[in-house]
Amino acid sequence: MKRYARTSTAVLLAALVALAVAACGGSSSKSSKSSSSGSSKASSAGGKQGGTIKIVSGTPPLSADQGLDFTTQGNELYSTVNLSLLTFTRGVAGTAGAKIIPGLAKSLPKVTDGGKTYTFTLRPGLHYSNGVPIKASDVPRALERDLKIPWQAASFISAYIQGGMAYANGNAKTISGVVANDKTGTIAVHLVAPFAPIVDVFALPGTAPVPPGTPAKNLAATGTVGDGQYKWGPITPGHSYTLIKNPKFDVPGLPRGHVDQFTYSVNTNVLANAEAVLNNQADVFDPGDTLPAAVLDKVKQQSDRYQAVPLNTSWYFWFATYKKPFNNLYAREAVLAAMDDRALSRLDSGFQTPDCHLIPFGIVGHSSPSSCPFHNPNGPANLTLAKQLMQKSGMTGQPVVVYGEERAPRRQYLDYFTGVLNSLGFKATEKVVNSGVYFTTIGAPTLKPDVGFGDWNQDFPNPWDFMQLFAGDAGSTLNYGYVNDPHYNATLNKLDQQPPDKVASQWAALDQYAVNHAYYAVFGHESKPQFYSSRVDFAASPLSVEYFLDLVSMRLK
Amino acid sequence: MALDPAIGPDAGSGVVIGSDQGSGGAWEGGRHAPAVGPWRLAMRRMRRNRVALAFLGLFILIVVVCVLAPVYSHDIAQIGPNQNNITGQVKVGGQEKDVVAVDGTPIGPTFTSHYFLGADTNGRDLAVRLLYGGRTSLLIGGVATVIIIVLGTLFGLLSGYLRGVADGILRPLMELIWSFPPVILGVVVGTALALGGLGPIKGNSVFIPAFIIGVIYSPYLGKPIRGEILRLREQDFVDAARAQGMGPMRIMFTEVLPNAASTIIVFIPLMLAQALLLEAYLSFLGAGVQAPNASWGTLIADGLNYIETTPTFCLIPGIMLVLTVLSVNVFGDGLRDALDPRAQVRIKT
Amino acid sequence: MATPDEPGAIARGASAPNGSGRGNGTALIEAEHLELYFPVKKGILVDRTVAHVHAVDDVSLVLTEGETLGVVGESGCGKSTLARCLVRLHEPTGGTLRFRGRDITKLNRRGLQPIRREVQMVFQDPVSSLNPRKRVGQIIGVPMRLHGVDGSDVESRVRDLLHRVGLNPEHINRFPHEFSGGQRQRIGVARALAVNPKLLVLDEPVSALDVSVQAQVINLLDDLQDEFGLSYMFIAHDLSIVRHVSDRIVVMYLGKLMEVSPARELYEKPIHPYTQALLAAIPIPDPHENQARARTVLGGEPPNPIDPPPGCRFHTRCPHATEICATTEPPLAEYAGGHLAACHHPQSVGAEEIASAVRSSLSPTSAGDAMPDAEAARQAGDPAPGDPATGRGARTGATPPSPSAGPGSGAP
Numbered sequence A: 001m002k003r004y005a006r007t008s009t010a011v012l013l014a015a016l017v018a019l020a021v022a023a024c025g026g027s028s029s030k031s032s033k034s035s036s037s038g039s040s041k042a043s044s045a046g047g048k049q050g051g052t053i054k055i056v057s058g059t060p061p062l063s064a065d066q067g068l069d070f071t072t073q074g075n076e077l078y079s080t081v082n083l084s085l086l087t088f089t090r091g092v093a094g095t096a097g098a099k100i101i102p103g104l105a106k107s108l109p110k111v112t113d114g115g116k117t118y119t120f121t122l123r124p125g126l127h128y129s130n131g132v133p134i135k136a137s138d139v140p141r142a143l144e145r146d147l148k149i150p151w152q153a154a155s156f157i158s159a160y161i162q163g164g165m166a167y168a169n170g171n172a173k174t175i176s177g178v179v180a181n182d183k184t185g186t187i188a189v190h191l192v193a194p195f196a197p198i199v200d201v202f203a204l205p206g207t208a209p210v211p212p213g214t215p216a217k218n219l220a221a222t223g224t225v226g227d228g229q230y231k232w233g234p235i236t237p238g239h240s241y242t243l244i245k246n247p248k249f250d251v252p253g254l255p256r257g258h259v260d261q262f263t264y265s266v267n268t269n270v271l272a273n274a275e276a277v278l279n280n281q282a283d284v285f286d287p288g289d290t291l292p293a294a295v296l297d298k299v300k301q302q303s304d305r306y307q308a309v310p311l312n313t314s315w316y317f318w319f320a321t322y323k324k325p326f327n328n329l330y331a332r333e334a335v336l337a338a339m340d341d342r343a344l345s346r347l348d349s350g351f352q353t354p355d356c357h358l359i360p361f362g363i364v365g366h367s368s369p370s371s372c373p374f375h376n377p378n379g380p381a382n383l384t385l386a387k388q389l390m391q392k393s394g395m396t397g398q399p400v401v402v403y404g405e406e407r408a409p410r411r412q413y414l415d416y417f418t419g420v421l422n423s424l425g426f427k428a429t430e431k432v433v434n435s436g437v438y439f440t441t442i443g444a445p446t447l448k449p450d451v452g453f454g455d456w457n458q459d460f461p462n463p464w465d466f467m468q469l470f471a472g473d474a475g476s477t478l479n480y481g482y483v484n485d486p487h488y489n490a491t492l493n494k495l496d497q498q499p500p501d502k503v504a505s506q507w508a509a510l511d512q513y514a515v516n517h518a519y520y521a522v523f524g525h526e527s528k529p530q531f532y533s534s535r536v537d538f539a540a541s542p543l544s545v546e547y548f549l550d551l552v553s554m555r556l557k
Numbered sequence B: 001m002a003l004d005p006a007i008g009p010d011a012g013s014g015v016v017i018g019s020d021q022g023s024g025g026a027w028e029g030g031r032h033a034p035a036v037g038p039w040r041l042a043m044r045r046m047r048r049n050r051v052a053l054a055f056l057g058l059f060i061l062i063v064v065v066c067v068l069a070p071v072y073s074h075d076i077a078q079i080g081p082n083q084n085n086i087t088g089q090v091k092v093g094g095q096e097k098d099v100v101a102v103d104g105t106p107i108g109p110t111f112t113s114h115y116f117l118g119a120d121t122n123g124r125d126l127a128v129r130l131l132y133g134g135r136t137s138l139l140i141g142g143v144a145t146v147i148i149i150v151l152g153t154l155f156g157l158l159s160g161y162l163r164g165v166a167d168g169i170l171r172p173l174m175e176l177i178w179s180f181p182p183v184i185l186g187v188v189v190g191t192a193l194a195l196g197g198l199g200p201i202k203g204n205s206v207f208i209p210a211f212i213i214g215v216i217y218s219p220y221l222g223k224p225i226r227g228e229i230l231r232l233r234e235q236d237f238v239d240a241a242r243a244q245g246m247g248p249m250r251i252m253f254t255e256v257l258p259n260a261a262s263t264i265i266v267f268i269p270l271m272l273a274q275a276l277l278l279e280a281y282l283s284f285l286g287a288g289v290q291a292p293n294a295s296w297g298t299l300i301a302d303g304l305n306y307i308e309t310t311p312t313f314c315l316i317p318g319i320m321l322v323l324t325v326l327s328v329n330v331f332g333d334g335l336r337d338a339l340d341p342r343a344q345v346r347i348k349t
Numbered sequence C: 001m002a003t004p005d006e007p008g009a010i011a012r013g014a015s016a017p018n019g020s021g022r023g024n025g026t027a028l029i030e031a032e033h034l035e036l037y038f039p040v041k042k043g044i045l046v047d048r049t050v051a052h053v054h055a056v057d058d059v060s061l062v063l064t065e066g067e068t069l070g071v072v073g074e075s076g077c078g079k080s081t082l083a084r085c086l087v088r089l090h091e092p093t094g095g096t097l098r099f100r101g102r103d104i105t106k107l108n109r110r111g112l113q114p115i116r117r118e119v120q121m122v123f124q125d126p127v128s129s130l131n132p133r134k135r136v137g138q139i140i141g142v143p144m145r146l147h148g149v150d151g152s153d154v155e156s157r158v159r160d161l162l163h164r165v166g167l168n169p170e171h172i173n174r175f176p177h178e179f180s181g182g183q184r185q186r187i188g189v190a191r192a193l194a195v196n197p198k199l200l201v202l203d204e205p206v207s208a209l210d211v212s213v214q215a216q217v218i219n220l221l222d223d224l225q226d227e228f229g230l231s232y233m234f235i236a237h238d239l240s241i242v243r244h245v246s247d248r249i250v251v252m253y254l255g256k257l258m259e260v261s262p263a264r265e266l267y268e269k270p271i272h273p274y275t276q277a278l279l280a281a282i283p284i285p286d287p288h289e290n291q292a293r294a295r296t297v298l299g300g301e302p303p304n305p306i307d308p309p310p311g312c313r314f315h316t317r318c319p320h321a322t323e324i325c326a327t328t329e330p331p332l333a334e335y336a337g338g339h340l341a342a343c344h345h346p347q348s349v350g351a352e353e354i355a356s357a358v359r360s361s362l363s364p365t366s367a368g369d370a371m372p373d374a375e376a377a378r379q380a381g382d383p384a385p386g387d388p389a390t391g392r393g394a395r396t397g398a399t400p401p402s403p404s405a406g407p408g409s410g411a412p
């Protein structure tokens, strides 16, 4: 989830999981074969080149510095400025966009030492946008900078890479686990324990190298000098950001971008933004924002420039599984049976695809909604079963406080879910919390809430990123219901050492195991709006599961 | 005493030690009219004010309709105010229609017993919620007004009559509350208390906004009452009471307070109108009535999402609120004219 | 002579009032060097006292049982304040107050309770002195109940009182606004009488009333005095009213006593220039006499009581003022017949009388010892008693202003 509170805590949890894994001794893993990097040809074929595109967004990134920010909005921008050792496939919709390909590195990393060492080799003759050559040692410097500022996702570095924690705590001058050789262009990364998702981390813009002399502080108003297809133009922090095409960009196999310039304007009035795009006064509606109900109808009529694209998110309710009434399996199952996912989808203006699984459709390990027990996600709730289960649980009349966010449609979910609980016979009351502090509120160790709402946007397209939410042996602040199942924990710690596609079915099985135990009540995966002006080539500019807006692929008609 | 005969018996005859009292002829006015107190006079003036009475009738009508919300909900609409029915269907003109369409658009007014005013996103019957919301708004407004009257009167009375230490504490307190814009103060306190509750009162109780509004507006009554008390305490009848040995509490409540009563009464409708409005503001901003319960304010906020497609969602609770506040205000004006034709009680908004 | 500092000195030293049939000489209320300074406060957050209003400044007097003591003086001279001190509506800021010999200066509310029964007040403004929200029955009944009259008796007693003060007992349930000014003042009197007091302090009880009604109320008071054996302190701002009711008269100016005299003598022989000025201000029904009269016209306003002038308070406006007046405060000199006056240059008295005058124990503490100089008076050919300059001596008591001769009616 690209949000400050969640990411940092997610990563903290991940760190502890990793430590546990290290303690048990990791099982061996094979290095993933580096796939060929010829997925896209030199991408000037067809379509218009050049021009300016105006993006409108309701929320600004926290900074223009990829060394600080880990928001969706930020990543949309510096995924074009800061190219890392690895990167995601561009210009393709759906699961294909989750594929990791070499970026600055010649190929995917060599995995040795039982999955604990990843070795990258830089392509020769690379340059920053200012002409300075890129050296292998720029990578550890960038990682150190991330830890110093710190990057919102810095604990991916400090928790998994040897010496990362020591450097983050100020106990070391360098990150001992990252060894760069400028002569050979190799960068060896030593992990504290086998952790396959590290390849995803090295595909994030936050790990991209920075030129020598880049200060280790947040460059909110200028951004860093990058190595990507675009470079920063004028920036007014919090208000507008400009990207200008980097003519020096030349990495074999990677697209160079089509549009000359992007302007990214922030206006908190999302309705005005939507109307601007509708009226062709702006070109791109930021998919991080929700289309307001007021314009939804009109927007939906623009079928040639609007569609809802399922992205990697999961929306769910969690249960406090250690205390009454939801320590009772039947009580939880009754809730799952009584939920009508179609209703929940309608509350989100139809933007939810009903499902009970935590791993979303775009990620390996996902299971079909048809395997959902208790009720069919695309059909009505199973109220008979729910009533029976409720009877068995003996929890009728139990008081519960349901926590939820204020922001639409989350408060409506809360109203609905509370209604479900009450119809089952619980005495449910609501607690609506301001969206800005919701997750810190319910994650506070003192609160111990009964049941509540949660949603998760991927950090990167890896099943681990979702399944770690309910890891119980690490005292996670993301695990709001304090689920703690030994089988679940052990399986998670085993699977995260493997590249996900190698153990896809085992991920799916773990997800199904948790669903059967009703540890979470996932009700769907949200779609995001792909909504452009008529100037933009809609078909050639798909949303990316990783980046949301894929600006490098975007072009005008 | 060196009394001069020229003044005495002559001028005083017929009045001094009258021997003919009871005969009725010698007394001023000449007849034994029943004593007409200030209240009775006010009632008379009130009864002559047809417009104010009409609006009082409107207000009572609104109250009665809202109080009857459970009857409407149970017997006519057959759905509770917080009952979700997102995937349900309703028969309109012989056709089954989705209460909430697949894309999330709720049904508009059907003008039948079910979903008379349409549904909201959660498939709840807006007419039912409107009435229940009105009940909640009026309850909060009423309780808040009681709190305003009690606190404001106590503030004003203690601070104005006792002065000294009591004034030294109460007056800055009133000024402090008074100097904040009510909406901002209400949102801050409301948000905090909605989360944590207030002592034994849970965060989602309607008594929390009532309490907040009561406290926020108490200086709006307390300050004018204080001024009134300051004026009254200088009246000779207060000194007369002291000279008779009456204690300060007794003087405050039996001598001074009855004289401030008409001012207080004039403020009741004004404060009720203010309380209703502030409740709406706070609920609109999420700091008042807590979900899933409705009030006119939350209904307006919910309806705002549909202002372009179905403006009635937003307009109808708005109209109810406006009508209520208007009727209270017009009646209040009449009451003021009746109670104190000269007074210029206006409240800063 | 007893020193003023000695407790009780004044009471003992004070001569009993004479020249009147009333008054048995037993002191009811004694004020010794009574002072009431009102603080003048300023400040935004915290009030600071920046000055004081010298409303009552070192006043000593005695009021004996059965007598009527008139108090006159210009508006703002402290009459009401003095009255409120005597009934302890104010707590004096200095001096001592005795009731029947008992010090009540600092008594709290509970301690004052028995005294409240015996001392009552009738207020200047008949409108503001009656609670508009109460019925007459309550207004008069509440003090009765407060002082222990049985509930069932109250109504009959209220009716009885209403009758006594000349009101229709049937009006017991009326509200004050249903009565005329004079009737309201009667209600005020009835309320004061409700607890069977011994002393009534009447603060300008008739000033707000029509001249004809004034007479009715005064007659009523007169009758009640006889009936209940009351003592009165009767306040007025001019001499025309008090002269008819008072046994003795106190003349106040800027918080201080100027002259204290048996009533008749004050009119015949005003010693203090301020008293003379007050007398001169009384309109005379006969226009010729009015014109012929040499009037001592008081110029200007009384000085600010926040910052009263030194020496004799009156010196800024006094036609007889000399140097000593501006520097030395004159003591109250006691002349024959219990006539006191605080003036360096007494009028209407001969040199012999001046010579035989003694310093009164009622004198303010701050007053000097400088007694009027008899020699100087003799040389200056001091006017004889009943000097035409006052124009009043001969007429006193003969033809008082009739009700029809209101202020201004005598003007040509």
Ligand SMILES: Nc1ncnc2c1ncn2[C@@H]1O[C@H](COP(=O)(O)OP(=O)(O)OP(=O)(O)O)[C@@H](O)[C@H]1O
Residues within 6 Å of the ligand: C038, C039, C053, C054, C055, C073, C074, C075, C076, C077, C078, C079, C080, C081, C082, C237, C305
């Ligand atoms: N409560 C008070 N606080 C401050 N100053 C006061 C107060 N009451 C009276 N004074 C001041 O004390 C002085 C004497 O006032 P007081 O009312 O005793 O005069 P008065 O002789 O009764 O006048 P009047 O004939 O107008 O009634 C005046 O200067 C008045 O302003």
Ligand code: SF4
Residues within 6 Å of the ligand: C272, C273, C274, C312, C313, C314, C315, C316, C318, C319, C320, C321, C322, C325, C330, C342, C343, C344, C345, C346
């Ligand atoms: S002392 Fe002086 S100023 Fe005062 S009254 Fe007598 S003559 Fe006038």
Ligand SMILES: [Mg+2]
Residues within 6 Å of the ligand: C079, C080, C081, C124, C203, C204
């Ligand atoms: Mg007065």
